[in-house]
Amino acid sequence: MSRAGIVWTLILTSAATFMAALDNLVVTTALPVIREDLDGNLADLEWIVNGYTLPFACLLLLGAALGDRFGRRRVFIGGIALFTAASAWAALSTSTDSLIAARAAQGAGAAALLPLSFTLISAAVPANRRGMAFGIWGAVNGLAVANGPLVGGSITENISWHWIFWLNVPIGIVLIPLVRARLAESRGPNNRLDLIGTALASAGLFGVVMAIVRGNEHGWTSGTVLAGFILGGALLVAFVRWELYTAAPMVPMRLFRSRTFSAINVAGLLMFLGAFGSIFLLTQFLQFIQGYSPQEAGLRMLPWTAMPMIVAPLAGALSDRIGGRLIVLSGFLTMAAGLGWFAVVAEPDVSYL
Template sequence: MTTPPTAARPRAAWTLLITSAATFMAALDNLVVTTALPVIRTDLGGSLSDLEWIVNGYVLPFACLLLLAAALGDRFGRRRVFAGGVVLFTAASAAAALSESTGMLIASRAAQGIGAAVLMPLSLTLISAAVPAERRGTAFGIWGAVNGLAVAGGPLVGGTITEHLSWHWIFWLNVPLGLALLPLVRTRLTESRGPNNRLDVLGTVLVSGGMFGIVLSIVRGHEHGWTSPAVLTGFALGGLLLAGFIRWEQRSATPMLPMGFFRSPTFTAVNFTGLIAFFGIFGSIFLLTQFLQLIQGYNPQQAGLRMLPWTAMPMLVAPLAGILTDRIGGKYIVMGGMVFQAAGLAWFALVNEPAVSYGTQVPGFVLCGVGMGMFFAPTGAMVMGSVPQEKEGIASGVNNAMREVGGALGVAVLASVFAARGGYASPQEFTDGIVPALWVGVIALLAAAAGMAAVPGRRRRAAPPPPDRAPLPGTPAPPKAAAPVA
């Protein structure tokens, strides 16, 4: 039964509000602790490795469990599983706020990461189901603006709260928001499920185990060495499990992730771009926040405020980019976003020195913020438009998993480049390390912009990706949808 337009509008508005608020919490907590780490170390003690795991403990389950969460939503109901994610994230935030040791804080952060892995992919599926196709670009633009604001604003929020209250309130902030969302999730979101009633248990075990091995090796590479036996073993085992997952999905009658998705140039290019974009965003923010505090002497709040041009730009740019995506497609908007971010990092690399003035750094912050807004807005619509509607949850899970892997890889690789060329012994040594690390980010972002050239233009009406096998008897035909947004 088709929902009347008058009834669909408030449902779409509520869905966008609820999912954006929930994913704001999840995206914010990716980087909210970065400016608070020096204070946490003083309060709880712990080594530099412990501090890294306060960040990585969140990223690891987040990246590894996204596909499982999307599959659970398709099987048991997206609204029901989404509500469970809100409950888990809220409870884990309270546990993190109550932590009295680094071990407890790392464990709580891991539980937060599991909750975030539920919220991210299902939010896009719920929006896609509630918003008419012709307005999804705008809706995803708003969603992207909120999440871009959260990612870029994490250092500001964390620094301000740490400076005026305490680092515990970074996590207490999530609790009232989570409690307020729960009744709205129950009463304002419409339940939906995927087409398959079976949960691909073997597929989820293989892909989750494979992602765990890969991401764990990425986050440990800087600490233990990229050629250490433990790191190489993790890469090897993770790669074997992912190869087994691909083989199983090709043979399965009801694959969790149809491999035909990757024959779509849009799906493949957008996921590659997401990985590289987060590589540059997370790696550069990780180093630049330290530069502002350790080298230029700003306190956590002052450092966060000075990143405000980066923080504010996605909020202004992403909704406009979303509207343009509905009209002209997203290909060139995303390419432009990658170029803007690369230009911003290049600016920082060119002007960086211990005594550089804040005004000289502002253009770099603005360019990165504009580029981030241009990236976040179109990618959701492009991913959703490249797959059948009943598979949007899994597609969203893949996209978010690639982003999280990119973020973990960016922090690890740029930190390794920094450590190889510089260090913390003096301001000049820090500059010697951060400049080549930023140039690595520039090269990666330009490669992502070039990769988007494989996406068909707006006028090319791309056919849906071919299925891995003929549909089973009794399987309903996929609904006719508008041409994929490119």
């Protein structure tokens, strides 16, 4: 692919996933105002966040499989369209139930954007330049993560929480024709849709993620939570067995024979569990416990959330030279130390500085 094609691919995929990453966190600093405006409770606030992440987690594999089968650009455009329409729906919501449903639709759209951005970049960028390309992509998403709480808090405090969702609509409207005109269509080597594997993976992930989401509310030893873990786990085991023997697997299990591949996936899972759960908790702590406004809370989150924007491109370029193992290990240990530090010092009267 030409240099211009590579640049367009990076710009458009990064812009689309920027929206999805921003909406993962932009709502966190707006939650107290949304709670008051829509007469919600704490469980509603949790579902406004989890309503996005639950379908996102459950449909990621389906989004990638649909792209391989029907065309990555086509499904990517469909994800943008769904995400944009759901953002308008969220902005127009007048009840917590409507907002949670809109957030779920946003999550479904984002489940097509994230995996297909990877495959579109991989198809466009030569192997020896992908570390830098994914570093740039990571920096843009880091910008969304960094500014999510601040953007959400500033818009909520100075305009209205509805506009944290309206913000996506013009971006999506501009992206759809540009993606159609500038990105080349591509398909995966296996263009058969594994319906049984898709159903098993989606249902299994739904059960496990639902159990995690409801653990605090219902108790980790409650029947519904344990049932979610057991049934979800059983379905995921059935998914693995199916993928081992089916002629056209959605996820080739041979990839997990690589210790590096398996370790990176486990590390990524633990990293996201720690990071996003803690960001939700800390934004509520800053507002409900320490009394900061949404904008003030967003500013105080910035030193944490801004780091991916700075580190990601440097780490991507460095990984092309020395490999990624040491970089990932160093980042993982640093993050674990930071979260441990938070756990020690986070008291109601602790000074921010």
